[in-house]
Amino acid sequence: MEPMIEFRDFSFKYRAQKEPTLRDINLTIMPGEKVLIVGPSGSGKSTLAHCVNGLVPFSYPGEMTGSLTVGGKNPADLGLFGLSKIVGTVLQDTDGQFIGLTVAEDIAFALENDRVPQEEMFARVDEVAELVDVKKLLGNAPRELSGGQKQRVSMGGVMVDDVDILLFDEPLANLDPATGKRAIDLIDQIQKKKGATILIIEHRLEDALYRDVDRIIVVGEGRIVADTSPDELLPADILKRQGIREPLYITAIKHAGAQISAQDHPMHLETMELDRYAQKVREWFAQAPQKQPKPDAPSALKVEELYFSYVEGRPHPPAYPLRYQKGGDGEHRRQKRGGQVHSFQPDLRFLPAHQGNHSLKRGGYLAPVH
Ligand SMILES: Nc1ncnc2c1ncn2[C@@H]1O[C@H](COP(=O)(O)OP(=O)(O)OP(=O)(O)O)[C@@H](O)[C@H]1O
Numbered sequence: 001m002e003p004m005i006e007f008r009d010f011s012f013k014y015r016a017q018k019e020p021t022l023r024d025i026n027l028t029i030m031p032g033e034k035v036l037i038v039g040p041s042g043s044g045k046s047t048l049a050h051c052v053n054g055l056v057p058f059s060y061p062g063e064m065t066g067s068l069t070v071g072g073k074n075p076a077d078l079g080l081f082g083l084s085k086i087v088g089t090v091l092q093d094t095d096g097q098f099i100g101l102t103v104a105e106d107i108a109f110a111l112e113n114d115r116v117p118q119e120e121m122f123a124r125v126d127e128v129a130e131l132v133d134v135k136k137l138l139g140n141a142p143r144e145l146s147g148g149q150k151q152r153v154s155m156g157g158v159m160v161d162d163v164d165i166l167l168f169d170e171p172l173a174n175l176d177p178a179t180g181k182r183a184i185d186l187i188d189q190i191q192k193k194k195g196a197t198i199l200i201i202e203h204r205l206e207d208a209l210y211r212d213v214d215r216i217i218v219v220g221e222g223r224i225v226a227d228t229s230p231d232e233l234l235p236a237d238i239l240k241r242q243g244i245r246e247p248l249y250i251t252a253i254k255h256a257g258a259q260i261s262a263q264d265h266p267m268h269l270e271t272m273e274l275d276r277y278a279q280k281v282r283e284w285f286a287q288a289p290q291k292q293p294k295p296d297a298p299s300a301l302k303v304e305e306l307y308f309s310y311v312e313g314r315p316h317p318p319a320y321p322l323r324y325q326k327g328g329d330g331e332h333r334r335q336k337r338g339g340q341v342h343s344f345q346p347d348l349r350f351l352p353a354h355q356g357n358h359s360l361k362r363g364g365y366l367a368p369v370h
C-alpha cells in the first residue's frame, strides 16, 4: 500500500525565521491510520500540519529541503486547491472558518464550489449533518452556535467533500471536558465510517486518548523525538522530558514507584490491567506524609487522594483549566492563560466548589498548596 503522507529527510524554514522550524523529519502515515501529534508549544506541530494541507508554503513561504508526498503526489504540483481535495483541516478557531449564512450553506460550500447538482447536494449535506449531529441546526447562523456545535459544523464542512485526510489542530482547545470527549468520539466515528486518515494535534493527551489512536508522534524543537504506539509511549519518560502532561493515572502509578508495562495496555484507564499496580499505589498512599490543611482553609482533597481515586477507578470531579479562552493560536492562547492554574501542576490541590468559590461550576477548582 502506498503511504498517504510521507516526509523524507524533510526540513522547513519560514522566510521570517533564521533557523529551520522543522528538521530531519522522516514520517510515514498509511491510509486509514489515526495519529496523535503532541509536543510543547512552539515545537512545530502546526507547521508540520500546514506542510500537509499546503498552508506551508503557499500561504506561509519558506525554504524546504527533502521530500514530502501527500496522497502520493508532490504538494507543489497539487497547489492549495488540489490539496484541499485531499486534505480537510479543522482549526481550533472555528469562527474564522465559516463561510455560509446558515449551517446548511456552510456545510454545502465545498459542494457548491464543485457544482454538485442540487439534489445530490441536499442529500449529502443531510447525511453529513446526521453524522456530526447538527441536523436540527441546519437553518441556524453559525455565529448563534455554541463552541461544540461550531466545531461539529466545521467537521461537517470538511467531511462533505470526501477528503482522504482529516487534520485537526487542537480540536479540544475551546471545549469543556465533556464536549471535548464528544468531539473525540465523533472523530473516531468519522474515521471508522469514512476510513479517512486522521491527524490530531492536541496537547490534552489524556482527553485525546479517550478513543484509541494507532500512533503518537512526539515533536520536540522541530524534530520527531518519538513515533510509537500509546501503550509503548506511556510507560516511557519521553512525555515528561518534553514537558507534556501525562494522563493523571500514569503519573500516579509512576509516582508510587511502579514500572508500567506496555502489555497492560496503559492507553485507557478503563481497560488497563491494574491489578499489579493497585497494591503498590495503596502502599505508597498509606506511607505518604499526610499534609494538614491550614486551620482556616477549607478541608481540601489533596492531590494524592486525587491520584488514588483515579487509580482505584473511582470518578471524581474533573480538574481542568478553569476557563476556556477563544482565539489566538496555541502559543498565544497559552500565554494568555499563563496566570491560570492547571491540573497538571503537582503542587496544586483540588478544592470542591461548595467549600470554596461558588462561581466556579465545574465541581471545584485547583489552588496552590501552601
Ligand atoms: N507563519 C509563520 N511565520 C514565521 N514563523 C512561524 C510561523 N508560524 C509559526 N512560526 C514559528 O515556528 C515555530 C513553531 O510554531 P508552530 O505554530 O508550528 O508550533 P506548535 O507546536 O503548533 O505550537 P502551539 O502548541 O503553541 O500551537 C514557532 O517558533 C513559531 O514562532
Ligand SMILES: [Mg+2]
Pocket (backbone or CB within 6 Å): 045, 046, 047, 169, 329, 330, 331
Ligand atoms: Mg499549534
